[in-house]
Amino acid sequence: MAEPVATTRDVRLHGRVAIITGAARGLGKVMAEGLARAGARVVFADVDGAALAAAIAAIEGQPGCEGVAGIRCDITVKADCERLVVQTVEKFGALHILVNNAGRGPRLTRRSGNRSSSPMSTARS
Ligand SMILES: NC(=O)c1ccc[n+]([C@@H]2O[C@H](COP(=O)([O-])OP(=O)(O)OC[C@H]3O[C@@H](n4cnc5c(N)ncnc54)[C@H](O)[C@@H]3O)[C@@H](O)[C@H]2O)c1
Numbered sequence: 001m002a003e004p005v006a007t008t009r010d011v012r013l014h015g016r017v018a019i020i021t022g023a024a025r026g027l028g029k030v031m032a033e034g035l036a037r038a039g040a041r042v043v044f045a046d047v048d049g050a051a052l053a054a055a056i057a058a059i060e061g062q063p064g065c066e067g068v069a070g071i072r073c074d075i076t077v078k079a080d081c082e083r084l085v086v087q088t089v090e091k092f093g094a095l096h097i098l099v100n101n102a103g104r105g106p107r108l109t110r111r112s113g114n115r116s117s118s119p120m121s122t123a124r125s
């Protein structure tokens with residue numbers, strides 16, 4: 001019989017530092033919140049500063065969350081991506097996990113049909 005799928009409660013990421021791009025809403029926000037609840041220190045990165053501030057306010061101080069931060073970053077701008085990594089390491093001392101999520105979900109692609117390309121995509125594993 002197959003092993004049961006691990007739930008967030010089973011995952012322990014204490015001492016790990018993660019960046020999630022596109023974390024102000026949608027899938028990125030859910031993934032960033034999940035990593036934070038699993039004990040990682042998490043940088044929420046997004047181009048939308050207002051939505052980013054709201055996402056951070058919603059998760060900050062929740063039980064089990066060791067540390068979260070919001071950094072405004074446009075992943076199509078190389079200097080923003082470099083600053084994101086430098087500021088993450090300055091704040092949390094390391095970087096272990098990168099989730100390259102930012103992009104245009106169905107919410108935007110249905111309207112424009114466009115997709116963005118990113119300097120962060122060179123770091124995809
Ligand atoms: N939702 C789906 O069904 C689906 C299906 C296939 C792929 N995806 C991919 O998953 C990712 C997330 O999808 P979603 O539905 O949560 O999208 P969403 O539109 O709800 O959220 C995307 C987030 O990315 C941010 N973002 C967009 N461009 C950015 C940029 N240049 N720099 C930094 N942040 C930027 C937006 O501000 C937003 O907060 C996207 O890359 C999308 O292409 C989603």
